[in-house]
Amino acid sequence: MRSIDLTEIRELPLFTDMADDNFEQLMRGAYLQNFPPQVELISEGDHSDFLHIVVEGSVELFASWNNRETTMATVRPISAFILAAALKDAPCLMSARTLEKAKLILLPAVDVRAVFEIDNSFARAVVTELAQCYRGVIKSTKNLKLRTSIERLANQLIKLHVRSGGLLEFSLNVEKKRLASYLGMTPENLSRAFKTLQAYGVIIDGQNVKLTDIQSLKDLAKPTALIDDPKS
Amino acid sequence: MRSIDLTEIRELPLFTDMADDNFEQLMRGAYLQNFPPQVELISEGDHSDFLHIVVEGSVELFASWNNRETTMATVRPISAFILAAALKDAPCLMSARTLEKAKLILLPAVDVRAVFEIDNSFARAVVTELAQCYRGVIKSTKNLKLRTSIERLANQLIKLHVRSGGLLEFSLNVEKKRLASYLGMTPENLSRAFKTLQAYGVIIDGQNVKLTDIQSLKDLAKPTALIDDPKS
């Protein structure tokens, strides 16, 4: 599907090093699609036929069991998701839904696998991407197992602060109930955790956060690169 | 280091498809080492100089933060660990210690990276391995976030039952305190969880487990391929 601005996609780490004609082949079968909010793009257990790339908007990855549901991640532009399942042609372990109006590129998984077989640079880029994802989930497991919910929240705020470029005021950028689920707690618990963090200089107004005493928040949160650094 | 029996290693999925001379090159720099129990092989944060392969015995991967510690996985023969860190030359996110007397092959990470660059089959095998690891951790996160500790224990017992080939009597094969930590609970809590499971036909004697009512245990555990199947 022509008419997509592919330059941004081309510059994704996953695709930068691959041969031009392989990139062409991959994009020939691509769909650009607009979705309204709250559309379930993938259901857990599906064999997804596409590698998904979020171009605009945001997508929630979540998982369910026994009528319980938990947010696993929020995917924002520009990044791919369900790479592992698409490559291995395995059932997706997570569901995906749009959180807001979103624009996605869908790359047929068969094409991705075909190019993966012939393009060695792409294969190596996939390793880098998967290694990053793997390490990300390991960090997240450590976060869950080693920290209380208040500590997780404190570290999440510091992470957002760093991501904002060091601003003392920034937005959560997600609904609180999703943040709660992501952090492994209930909305009620999150609400109380925010109250507890007032004593550490955290001021909440809707999704807006102000940090008035970073040092005391850090003393509580004890962030470490081995859990909280998205790179590394 | 010659004198290692390399046939088993050669048959690891990671190495089966790679060119003979590349495998040779990789093994030329390999060390075969014996370790006593309770030796810390890797400390979290280290830049490991070796890809580790467990040939005999078992190794615990664990992580620490703020004086707390949690078991992340137990590695048994024959499998590799810290592949992601070795490939990316990144700091290890987990520590590793021998649980019992163990025999390991240490492959210099520089060699692994060098062969990764030139051997395309190896690069693709690494993708398969990392995808498997990634999906494993995702399942583990779902397990942690969606289930109570009793449900996790029940599913763990069913997993061991399946792994044993369907036997109704099998061994935990780990100390209970490590199982507890792996499942994200305290030893006291595990002890009580076992007691609770008596009502579901679970009989514990030391590390020996007997299941007398699989059906009721399954009704409680509700195992699903998307969390509990090690393949898939």
Added chain:
DNA sequence: ACTTTGGATTGATATTTATCAACTATTTTA
């Protein structure tokens, strides 16, 4: 502008899980 809907907060309570301490059983070691 009003109503509806769903998110967020708060209080009361229940459940789950952790902690602490005492004790028992098992292993290890001298």
Added chain:
DNA sequence: TAAAATAGTTGATAAATATCAATCCAAAGT
């Protein structure tokens, strides 16, 4: 083999977290 160390269990209690219900608030739709 005895002593010491460590693992495991049990009971009592505390802390963390979830649930339920009521209410408040804000966004979305009519």
